[in-house]
Amino acid sequence: MKKYMAEFFGTFCLIFCGTGAIIIDQETSGSIGHLGVSITFGLIVSAMIYTFGNISGAHLNPSVTLGFTVSGLFPKNRILCYILAQGMGAIISSISLKFLFPHNILLGGTYPLNQEWQSFLLETILSLILMLVILFTSQGSKETGTMAGLAIGGVILLEALFAGPISGASMNPIRSLSPELISGNFHSIWIYLTAPFLGTIMASLVWRFLK
Secondary structure, three states: OHHHHHHHHHHHHHHHHHHHHHHHHHHOOOOOHHHHHHHHHHHHHHHHHHHHHHHHOOOOOHHHHHHHHHOOOOOHHHHHHHHHHHHHHHHHHHHHHHHHOOOOOOOOOOOOOOOHHHHHHHHHHHHHHHHHHHHHHHOOOHHHHHOHHHHHHHHHHHHHHHHHHHHOOOOOHHHHHHHHHHHOOOOOHHHHHHHHHHHHHHHHHHHHHHO
């Protein structure tokens, strides 16, 4: 239960700060900016890894949980409970943001700028890179493991920085589904419910081969 609660609170904080930064940027006419939003996502992920990593692994992402399972590093019988905990944390976070900013239409959701296939491929590759970094840092030497939070937060900041304007740089199904579920805007949601899983599965297979 402690693991599930850690995933709940960690995902709540991720969605609250990350999508909250997008909402506040919109509400204040761009006072945070794209760079600020990217930094916010990177920092909150790093903070949650150092806060809850020793309890639950700080997956905060259903596709990461599946990736760890495919890698043989996570028990299959915990997948559903982890995803439920992450989903509940994300949804309650989006509800909180809707209460705070009732007139915001999109609540920080992710939507493709151009063609859907472009964002689908981009999200798949972004998720693959992210999962590779997660696996090789979290499962490396003790010295490497202590830097995992910075490395993972750093790659999220990097990917959000250059890919965010095109696809939203979600890399996380629940990060996209939660604000869209509460706002009711489901445009192109299939991209963000499939591409991250495909990317993390591919990364896990690469990791197993190289290991």
